[in-house]
Amino acid sequence: MHNENQPLIFEISKEGRIGYSLPELDVPEADLSSAIPAGLLREEPAALPEVSELDIMRHYTALSNRNHGIDSGFYPLGSCTMKYNPKINESVARLSGFADIHPLQDESSVQGAMALMHDLQEHLVEITGMDEVTLQSAAGAHGEWTALMMIRAFHESNGDHQRTKVIVPDTAHGTNPASASVAGFDTVTVKSGEDGLVDLDDLRRVAGEDTAALMLTNPNTLGLFEEHILEMAEIIHGVGGKLYYDGANLNAVMSKARPGDMGFDAVHLNLHKTFTGPHGGGGPGSGPVGVKKELVPFLPKPLLVKKEDLYTFDYDRPQAIGRVKPFYGNFGINVRAYSYIRSMGAEGLKLVSEYAVLNANYMMRRLAPYYDTPYEQHCKHEFVLSGRRQKKLGVRTLDIAKRLLDFGFHPPTVYFPLNVEEGMMIEPTETESKETLDAFIDAMIQIAKEVEETPEVVQEAPHTTVVSRLDETKAARKPVLKYVPKEQSEPVAVN
Amino acid sequence: MKHRYLPMTETDKKEMLGTIGIESIDELFADIPEKVRFQRDYDIKPALSETDLLKEMTALAAQNADSRSHASFIGAGVYDHYKPVIVDHVISRSEFYTAYTPYQPELSQGELQAIFEFQTMICELTGMAIANSSMYDGGTSLAEAGTLAAGHTRRKKLLISEAVHPEYRDVVRTYAAGQSIEVVDIPLKDGKTDEDALASMIDGDTAAVMVQYPNFFGQIEDIGRFADMAHEHKALFVVSANPLALAVLTPPGKLGADITVGDAQPFGIPESFGGPHCGYFAVTEKLMRKVPGRLVGETTDEEGRRGYVLTLQAREQHIRREKATSNICSNQALNALAASVAMTALGRQGVREMAIQNISKTRYAIEAFKNAGFDVKFKGPSFNEFVVDFKEPVGQVNRRLLDSGIIGGYDLGLTYPELQGHALIAVTEKRTKEEIDAFVQEMEAIHA
Numbered sequence: 001m002h003n004e005n006q007p008l009i010f011e012i013s014k015e016g017r018i019g020y021s022l023p024e025l026d027v028p029e030a031d032l033s034s035a036i037p038a039g040l041l042r043e044e045p046a047a048l049p050e051v052s053e054l055d056i057m058r059h060y061t062a063l064s065n066r067n068h069g070i071d072s073g074f075y076p077l078g079s080c081t082m083k084y085n086p087k088i089n090e091s092v093a094r095l096s097g098f099a100d101i102h103p104l105q106d107e108s109s110v111q112g113a114m115a116l117m118h119d120l121q122e123h124l125v126e127i128t129g130m131d132e133v134t135l136q137s138a139a140g141a142h143g144e145w146t147a148l149m150m151i152r153a154f155h156e157s158n159g160d161h162q163r164t165k166v167i168v169p170d171t172a173h174g175t176n177p178a179s180a181s182v183a184g185f186d187t188v189t190v191k192s193g194e195d196g197l198v199d200l201d202d203l204r205r206v207a208g209e210d211t212a213a214l215m216l217t218n219p220n221t222l223g224l225f226e227e228h229i230l231e232m233a234e235i236i237h238g239v240g241g242k243l244y245y246d247g248a249n250l251n252a253v254m255s256k257a258r259p260g261d262m263g264f265d266a267v268h269l270n271l272h273k274t275f276t277g278p279h280g281g282g283g284p285g286s287g288p289v290g291v292k293k294e295l296v297p298f299l300p301k302p303l304l305v306k307k308e309d310l311y312t313f314d315y316d317r318p319q320a321i322g323r324v325k326p327f328y329g330n331f332g333i334n335v336r337a338y339s340y341i342r343s344m345g346a347e348g349l350k351l352v353s354e355y356a357v358l359n360a361n362y363m364m365r366r367l368a369p370y371y372d373t374p375y376e377q378h379c380k381h382e383f384v385l386s387g388r389r390q391k392k393l394g395v396r397t398l399d400i401a402k403r404l405l406d407f408g409f410h411p412p413t414v415y416f417p418l419n420v421e422e423g424m425m426i427e428p429t430e431t432e433s434k435e436t437l438d439a440f441i442d443a444m445i446q447i448a449k450e451v452e453e454t455p456e457v458v459q460e461a462p463h464t465t466v467v468s469r470l471d472e473t474k475a476a477r478k479p480v481l482k483y484v485p486k487e488q489s490e491p492v493a494v495n
Numbered sequence: 496m497k498h499r500y501l502p503m504t505e506t507d508k509k510e511m512l513g514t515i516g517i518e519s520i521d522e523l524f525a526d527i528p529e530k531v532r533f534q535r536d537y538d539i540k541p542a543l544s545e546t547d548l549l550k551e552m553t554a555l556a557a558q559n560a561d562s563r564s565h566a567s568f569i570g571a572g573v574y575d576h577y578k579p580v581i582v583d584h585v586i587s588r589s590e591f592y593t594a595y596t597p598y599q600p601e602l603s604q605g606e607l608q609a610i611f612e613f614q615t616m617i618c619e620l621t622g623m624a625i626a627n628s629s630m631y632d633g634g635t636s637l638a639e640a641g642t643l644a645a646g647h648t649r650r651k652k653l654l655i656s657e658a659v660h661p662e663y664r665d666v667v668r669t670y671a672a673g674q675s676i677e678v679v680d681i682p683l684k685d686g687k688t689d690e691d692a693l694a695s696m697i698d699g700d701t702a703a704v705m706v707q708y709p710n711f712f713g714q715i716e717d718i719g720r721f722a723d724m725a726h727e728h729k730a731l732f733v734v735s736a737n738p739l740a741l742a743v744l745t746p747p748g749k750l751g752a753d754i755t756v757g758d759a760q761p762f763g764i765p766e767s768f769g770g771p772h773c774g775y776f777a778v779t780e781k782l783m784r785k786v787p788g789r790l791v792g793e794t795t796d797e798e799g800r801r802g803y804v805l806t807l808q809a810r811e812q813h814i815r816r817e818k819a820t821s822n823i824c825s826n827q828a829l830n831a832l833a834a835s836v837a838m839t840a841l842g843r844q845g846v847r848e849m850a851i852q853n854i855s856k857t858r859y860a861i862e863a864f865k866n867a868g869f870d871v872k873f874k875g876p877s878f879n880e881f882v883v884d885f886k887e888p889v890g891q892v893n894r895r896l897l898d899s900g901i902i903g904g905y906d907l908g909l910t911y912p913e914l915q916g917h918a919l920i921a922v923t924e925k926r927t928k929e930e931i932d933a934f935v936q937e938m939e940a941i942h943a
């Protein structure tokens with residue numbers, strides 16, 4: 001990585017330079033003062049940068065050199081499934097017949113795109129064991145909210161207006177309770193037991209006539225399969241609630257167990273995790289939602305259907321929750337996911353989960369002598385270590401994470417799930433070789449030794465990155481959220 | 496089966512099983528109860544080689560009429576604009592596109608700085624004080640503006656102009672329903688928001704007045720008046736704006752907007768059948784702590800060097816859980832990067848030149864349709880869209896146009912029953928005089 005500070009693009013800008021090429025105007029140029037009413041004509045041009053094309057490329061190349069992606073190195077971020085992003089998916093999504101088509105052009109002229117979407121839906125129906133899938137949701141959290149809105153509409157259609165609560169385990173992703181709130185529900189937390197699994201007695205205690213749904217990730221965020229899933233389904237269905245599957249961890253169980261067979265009524269998938277749509281530095285993702293028959297009438301509209309030999313969008317759906325997004329979802333990401341599924345086939349997807357789980361267990365066993373493993377049983381695709389042993393020696397999990405940066409590794413997810421002290425959540429994925437896993441394990445072992453012998457090396461890490469630890473308190477106390485030229489006064493954004 | 500994405504060898508497998516102390520991978524799945532264990536293979540299409548996959552996907556893509564092979568005159572929120580070639584080269588750098596959310600700032604300075612620059616450019620165009628790092632798209636961004644307004648004012652009614660994109664309004668309604676917020680449409684008058692109707696509707700329960708700029712029909716409305724009306728009743732004023740138009744229009748921030756949202760798709764992002772695009776979300780200083788999604792802020796490291804971090808995270812779901820201001824987690828970071836590169840390439844001069852070309856070509860097309868005897872609805876100033884009365888079903892017209900290599904306009908009858916037979920036509924800087932003339936001639940031929 002480069003160690004020099006990279007100026008902001010605005011600081012590179014010089015009046016008079018351009019980086020674009022528009023054709024000569026071949027019609028008479030409109031006079032702005034007559035085309036736009038007085039008062040609505042912009043007085044000051046927007047102060048966008050003025051740079052040449054090479055300036056732009058150098059700038060962003062320098063920025064990319066200050067960034068770490070999966071292609072740069074190992075990225076074992078738990079619950080994020082940072083697997084290899086196949087390059088053919090990128091090529092395919094850029095085909096003009098996919099990238100340059102308009103969502104509102106005549107259906108007869110986009111049958112190829114609709115066929116792809118429909119076939120992807122069918123594949124996801126089979127993979128999840130659900131009855132119908134919509135591709136409209138833009139990301140995992142968006143999918144959660146979409147499904148909860150459907151569950152709400154379902155209960156209301158039965159006159160069950162008292163179902164105002166959504167049960168969420170204490171190990172759940174933060175999006176679960178947040179999505180429940182946005183869908184108008186109150187959240188009730190159910191505890192995990194000593195074994196890391198949902199405490200059935202506590203679930204019985206919180207479930208009742210006011211239960212709309214239980215949201216569950218399986219395997220859960222500790223990487224453990226909720227083996228009492230059928231009893232849980234019985235408890236929730238017994239009180240009239242619905243079961244919601246957070247598909248963030250599907251990479252663990254493809255071809256091993258399907259949400260539809262475990263008793264789930266609705267599920268979202270993260271196509272940018274399990275199905276290799278790249279994470280893009282935080283998005284765009286895609287979060288299709290699958291449901292069982294009872295919930296099908298409530299799917300957002302339009303629903304893509306096949307009528308005789310033609311694909312069409314069905315808007316005539318009186319019980320639909322409405323539209324959750326303009327148009328039909330993040331099509332470009334769905335194309336990538338489809339391309340991935342078609343390159344893997346049934347056997348390939350099974351091996352994905354088997355190897356993801358084998359890799360995680362191998363790492364856990366090798367690291368167990370050096371870090372605490374709060375849960376002893378076999379894990380699924382990820383596992384959680386606790387840094388409490390190291391904490392007693394004055395080194396925090398955050399320090400360990402920062403020290404890993406010096407070895408060229410992206411650290412695991414830290415301080416999550418919330419019920420593990422000094423937690424480190426490690427998900428290797430199936431696309432990493434044993435050599436990579438071993439190198440990471442060796443680094444972790446070395447750090448464990450450093451904690452005992454030279455703790456300051458860990459406490460003061462990172463030593464090799466382009467910046468050292470950043471002052472997050474300062475960033476939040478006096479927020480500077482945009483560039484303000486030096487000659488202007490103080491930054492606008494202050495408390 | 497061997498696969499190029501799976502590096503596991505038989506030797507690796509044996510060693511790893513040995514370390515774990517088990518005989519087979521199956522033992523790792525023994526905790527899945529027999530009753531729910533999947534006993535067969537997925538019944539899905541067989542795996543394809545790289546060559547065959549490329550062939551099949553290319554064939555599927557070839558079944559679609561795209562805006563490279565056709566002259567596209569459809570807009571309605573998604574536009575066929577000039578995309579500087581450099582955009583795709585930048586976003587194809589895999590240090591960007593294979594990275595996750597920049598939670599580890601030491602390894603993510605590139606992404607964080609790029610987003611900080613994006614936030615700055617959005618503030619410049621909109622005239623707002625603060626912009627976030629992106630939302631899914633313009634529609635969900637507008638919907639979250641509505642829920643923010645309701646939460647902030649503790650009121651439960653949104654007034655939204657019928658001149659706002661119909662699909663955006665649908666999304667606003669769905670989000671609002673989740674939080675029991677009422678959404679009421681402000682009717683149209685001559686293709687614009689009816690100011691008198693708004694005056695009679697707005698009251699002490701109104702959380703926000705929501706309009707589009709330029710509006711769905713391409714008309715440039717005098718939105719400053721609505722801001723005054725909203726503020727008189729202590730409601731927020733929310734504007735959904737096409738960021739390209741803001742290159743030449745007075746920014747909403749100068750016209751009293753409390754929240755400005757929209758989609759950055761006009762800047763370097765492909766149409767892609769409607770997504771992924773890139774919502775933006777910008778607010779006044781006062782609303783800073785209520786913004787949904789991620790914000791990047793400047794700070795310094797231990798040596799005093801400038802750096803960037805995700806900040807004010809106490810608003811967000813991974814910290815606040817059920818008390819978060821929004822449930823958004825993944826956003827559209829890579830597309831925000833694409834938009835940044837396009838805004839940088841176009842720059843101060845280019846965005847203005849491109850906007851002027853849109854206005855000029857649209858004016859030319861309006862005159863051409865008028866001269867051919869077509870009735871152009873709504874007489875106000877327009878940006879890059881206008882409404883023509885085709886006097887026959889637009890769907891049929893569009894299917895005929897396809898045969899002549901033209902993607903026709905949006906069928907307004909689908910969402911505005913009173914506008915049956917009317918098409919919303921978009922003319923961007925990519926359309927040539929020749930293509931516009933050919934479109935008008937085709938229409939004359941169809942009409943004859």
